[in-house]
Amino acid sequence: MAEALVLLDFSLSPFGVRVRIALAEKGIKYEYKEEDLKDKSSLLLQMNPVHKQIPVLIHNGKPICESFIIVQYIDEVWKDKSPLLPSDPYRQAQARFWADFVDKKVVNCGRRIWLVKGEEKEAAKELIECLKMLEGELGDKPYFGGESFGFVDVALVPFYSWFYTYETCANFSIEAECPKLVAWAKRCMEKESVSNSLPDPHKIYDYVLQVRKRIGID
């Protein structure tokens, strides 16, 4: 039975990238629909009336929203290929914990670097602290998931394409401070599912400049 899968997304969204990577890891075919965030489609508003945000995965007409929830859904439905969450409950909990950490800390700091005038230096410092904690969690493993690419890798790697923006806005080098993390990101980029899904860092920077101008920061 052909599954009807539609992804409502925005090409530069790191949250959308998470879903695209998960779908690519599992070799799942789907229809991609690009949303104009300044003029959201009626389909998006209908499928995500609560948050009105992308990404939304529509599976056989039923919408799933919120990137981590979508990735877990994909992992549970297509469980036989490239599992992203470990089967052991404790390791699973650790993966969920660190993915939550990425959202609570990394996303927040990153946003403050480019979206809030005057906070970039402090936010950059906090971002480095968070990335160092993640480096600690990674240890000597090739991926956060261990020998294979997993849930936390999916959670964090989309932000690699935002590093250029963060570094340029706050004038610092992530690689200098967190070489292991950047090495990890480059390792992930060797995977087609990742390199095909991550947007060009310069396109992200151009977009950020546009937003900053529009809201009056630049």
Next chain:
Amino acid sequence: MAEEVKVFGAWGSPFSHRVELALKLKGVPYEFIEEDLANKSSLLLKYNPIHKKIPVLLHNGKPIAESLVILEYIDETWKDNPILPEDPYERAMARFWCKFMDEKCMPALWKAYWIEEKERAKAMEEAFEHLKTLENELKGKFFGGETIGLVDIACNWLAFWIGVIQEVAEIELVNGEKFPILCKWIEEFINYSPVKESLPHRENLLAYLGARREALFASTSKQIIY
């Protein structure tokens, strides 16, 4: 093998309560370790070095932090009386509503109680919108259907703590008139035995929050303080 299950928590915290309730619903015996949040133990800091917060579940020496992560762990580990549905779509929905409660409902409602009067109307409007959205999801006796599920547990704050907060703040935002279905759920939830047995003593909570009343009103961070 004897299991060692410990919960590092705080008696007045709804996040801590979520974990205790889940363990009680599954009949899992555990030891509760009360943390003084103003003077956190070295054990807590060792088991949750990243956030340094309660609750932390310690299972055979291995720590798990963050209440919703702990709830999923509990469900995966002890299979009796499941709190998450089996169907992946239903699971996604349950996770969605838990996130909605924690990231939208709770902060908006908390803000509406403690914000300055001149800004209260707007805060209330937002809180009401979120509560209505949540109420629309109640199709059965509980969010989980006939039995308590993940979303019910995550909404514990709304079921019990809100009543106390309303009394302390002297503002009633949630009542049977505005939210009849939600208030019916609240009655069912707090009177359900394992819930009733696990909730903190109402008078103690009232006294505790009452003593912090001025601080709560003055709170500019609008962060939930325990």
